[in-house]
Each structure stands twice: as C-alpha cells, then as structure tokens.
Amino acid sequence: MIHFDLRCEGGHRFDGWFRSGADFERQITLGLVACPTCASVKVEKALMRPAVALKSAPAPVETPQTSEPTSPAGPLPAGPVAAKPQEAHAVAGPEAPAAAAMAKLYQALQAHARVVREKAENVGPRFAEEARRIHYDEAEKRGIYGEATRQEVEALHEEGIVAVPLPPLPEDHN
Template sequence: MIRYALRCRDCGHGFDGWFRSSADFEAQGARKLLACPVCEGHGVEKALMSPAVAAAPEPGRTPGHAPGGAVTSAPVGEAAELYRQLQDMARKVRNEGHYVGAGFAEEARRIHYGEAEGRQIYGEASGQEVRGLLEEGIAALPLPPLPEDKN
C-alpha cells in the first residue's frame, strides 16, 4: 500500500489516501472516485510529501509517538488491529442502531432537540451535513467500510 498526501484543488483541504499503486490512484481519479472529505469536490491531486524516514527513538520516548502523544507512524500490525476494532464498532452500531438512511442529519437533530425518541442511529450524510451537526454540538462519526459491504 502507498500513502499519498492529497490536496483538494477546490477548497485547498489536505488529507491522506491509501492506494495499492500509483496506477490505482490514477484510475480512481479518472473515474471520479476520489472526493475531498470536506467539500466533496473531485479535484483531488497529490500534494508535496516529505519522505517517511524512521529514526531511532529518543531515550524515554515510545517509538512511533510524537510529543503530546500524537501518533506519527504505527507498525502495520498495530494499525491493522486498530482498523479491526473500528470495524467491530461499526458492526455493533449497525446491529444495535436504527438505520435512518439519507435522513441521518435531520433525525440526529430531532433526537438531540428532544423531538424524537433518543436512540442510536446510523445512515448517510454529506460532509456539509456532518459539519453542521458538529457545529450544533451533535456528535456524528463516520463508520469505516466493512468487508461484507462488498458482497
């Protein structure tokens, strides 16, 4: 897998993307499958990246962690385990929550403001809708894709 630093030509937002190869990145871009997570624009391009060079940890510092505890890189095994845990969380939400489809943002607001029964919900929302929810103090998190979604 290759990690590219990406940039949206439309809004300037920077983000990362993982691809099997450079050709995979090009093919996804040509098919308009790449979108900015902020504005949902398809003007996604590779950004200038510095090379990833592993250095020996300083004495007393955990490898892979920067000051303040932010992870700068993680071994594949740890990242894979974290992703597995996120997928387990997504399965739990889907099994125990109520699917509300494209009306997610509206239903989340109704629950937050006491206009609907309080319950765990999931569904679809645009980046703009999620930003609006967060600005109102309403928690909304993206669920990772699951392998079974491809069947």
C-alpha cells in the first residue's frame, strides 16, 4: 500500500491509501476518489514531507510528484476533517457517489452542531437530568446540549424526550 496526502479543488486536505501509484492515477482518471469534506472529485496529490527512516529501521523514501508550486506563504492549512488518517480517507470504487453524499451530509451536521453550540446552553454531564426537567415543565424551556451515556439517551427516548448526538467537530481536538 502507498500513502498520499491529497487535496481537492476546495483546498481540503486528506489522506488516501492505494495499491500503487498507477492505481491512484487510474482511480483519479475514473473520478473514483472524492474529498470526504466537500465530495469534490477534482483531487490531486498534495506536497508531502518525505518519510525519514530511523537508524534502526531503514525504510524507503517516496515523495509523490506534483505539478503544484510551493506556496511562498508556506504549507496550505489542513482541512477540517484531515487531522488523522483514520478520520478521513479517499473513497474509490462504486461507493464513491454514496460516500460523497455522506460527506455532504456530515458537513451539514457539523454546521448544525456549531449552531446548537452557539445558541444552546451546555449543561455538561447533567444533560439527561436537565432534559427531563425541561420536558416535565420543571425548568424553563430552552435549548441545551451536554453529555449523556447511551443508556441515558435510550431512557430519554422511552419517555418521549428527543435527544440526538451531535457530531464531533474538528476544533474539539485542538
């Protein structure tokens, strides 16, 4: 397997793993690689740092070729979902259109989560308790968000109280 740092036309950066450089080129030509953030299929290799082997374990160094010039302002910032390889991957094959739709949906959910966090009150680990108080008119009606276990959310649902998980945001990891 070969790893490439990739960038879409929107500037989002993400990782892709391919069998070979030729396999990457074939998938790009067929439009099978999609950005997990904006679903664009206009993807190219981004500049990468070469892999540097440790003294004890020599490893081959591969630097992908790109026609992109280096920016005088330095490297481009990483996209919001490209922090770790296990969080964002290139999608290839017949699943690419569905993955592109899922990427758009996830982006919309993240935007909604930001709005909720701006306008609602964070009640932290008291979420289930406070949701019940609001539902049973023991506290003022207002938007809240916080933390709850799966069992607490299931119990809320059994009582007819709507509680949905918010997706994690990239800024949560900073």
